[in-house]
Amino acid sequence: MNNYFRSHVDAMASYVPGEQPPRGTQIIKLNSNENPYPPSPVALAVLQNIDGERLRRYPEPFGEEFRQAASQVLGVPHDWIIVGNGSDELLNVVIRACAEPGRKVVYPMPTYVLYRTLTEAQAADITEIPYHEDYSFPLEELIAADGCVTFIASPNSPSGHVVSINDLRKLASQLSGVLVIDEAYTDFAQENALALVEEFENIIAIRTLSKGYSLAGLRLGFGVANPKLLQGLFKVKDSYNIDAIACAVGAAAITDQAYKNACVDKIKASRTQLATDLKKLGFRVWDSQTNFLLVQPPQRNAEYLYQKLKEQKILIRYFKQPELEDKLRITVGTDEQNHTLVQALSNLLETGD
Known part of the structure; x- marks a missing residue:
């Protein structure tokens, strides 16, 4: 097979973005830090x-x-x-x-x-x-x-x-x-x-x-x-x-700063509530000034929880790399989406399945 690429391009790994399910898929997508509200x-x-x-x-x-x-x-x-x-x-x-x-x-x-x-x-x-x-x-x-x-x-x-x-x-x-x-x-x-x-x-x-x-x-x-x-x-x-x-x-x-700021204020309020709910489940939650949270599950079984949530059509982000293997990144969604996530995590922590 011909080698068409520069040697360092052959050697490098591709950037892997968050999963993008097909449009119309019924899924709660909390893995790419998208804003849950529509544009202005x-x-x-x-x-x-x-x-x-x-x-x-x-x-x-x-x-x-x-x-x-x-x-x-x-x-x-x-x-x-x-x-x-x-x-x-x-x-x-x-x-x-x-x-x-x-x-x-x-x-x-x-x-x-x-x-x-x-x-x-x-x-x-x-x-x-x-x-x-x-x-x-x-x-x-x-x-x-x-x-x-x-x-x-x-x-x-x-x-x-x-x-x-x-x-x-x-x-x-x-x-x-x-x-x-x-x-x-x-x-x-x-x-x-x-x-x-x-x-x-x-x-x-x-x-x-x-x-x-x-x-x-x-x-x-x-x-x-x-x-x-x-x-x-x-x-x-x-x-x-x-x-x-x-x-x-x-x-x-x-x-349209007024609209953007109104959406941001809702996300900040939801971020605070989601952090509180996850802490009650035993998660370690890092302070955040973004539209996502970095969290550590109480059993440090981050990859397991990521996979189980995916089976339930809830996408969050897991990074299999040093310092992050036991952590998850969760985009702040709407209050309804966040509630569904918290309930799913609560059930997984209780039953282990």
Whole structure:
């Protein structure tokens, strides 16, 4: 058989996303941190009224309609914003622009495993620094590693914790490379790092409309950074990476902050209740500033519970990797979905079957 691929591509493992059951499947899906509520009615109205002329022509190459809307909402200049086909594309753009063989990409573990996949595809060196057992931030180790790119997910997945602004500020000030602050879950958090972008030209804060805005299927993310940093990223992005529909719908969604905030408030309340219910069952539950919980079953039989729930058409996330083999990540669903999950777990813990 012919070998068509570069040696490091042959050697790397593919990123494995959460299971996606076929549409129409009767299942409680709590494995991919999707928002359980529908998108903004304003955004849906834009989608339903897309003009065919917008589809005939190429879209604006920099997603200007969305940049202008995000600029107004966030209070940052529009030329400080880069738009991507999901935030994952922007993570890839940073790696393509900055990383190469012999240069290090650094991040603490456990975290979003796509960082490793993207780095391996670029054949850059990887330095993974373990989080402390309590998920306290390994600041000095990250500074010492001094990567060409350092990824920090804040809030982090799967732990749900936020890295303090002071730690991020100190890290940025000591790095010679780019600091990527991945804020995919920032809509559910008490603070964010956007102000640091104005202080440091080596920081890019990356966000998504998949979580807080209920638009995971749209694939729209954006980054905020100094134009000096963006100019290099624009060189390697695809020419028309944002389609016209995503740009128009995303602009409407980010403008409807009242709707997004109402949904986020419901999720936060449900998160608190779900954590309380799981603790009553004996689970260890880590504090979370996201739309999911990291939990440890009382019998540490995480894989068993994951499989049994799947048989009952309830999907949660299990990671078979170091530090996570005895834990589960559970997306916060509607109160009804959460109640069904808790009842199923209670029965499994009681009967062992």
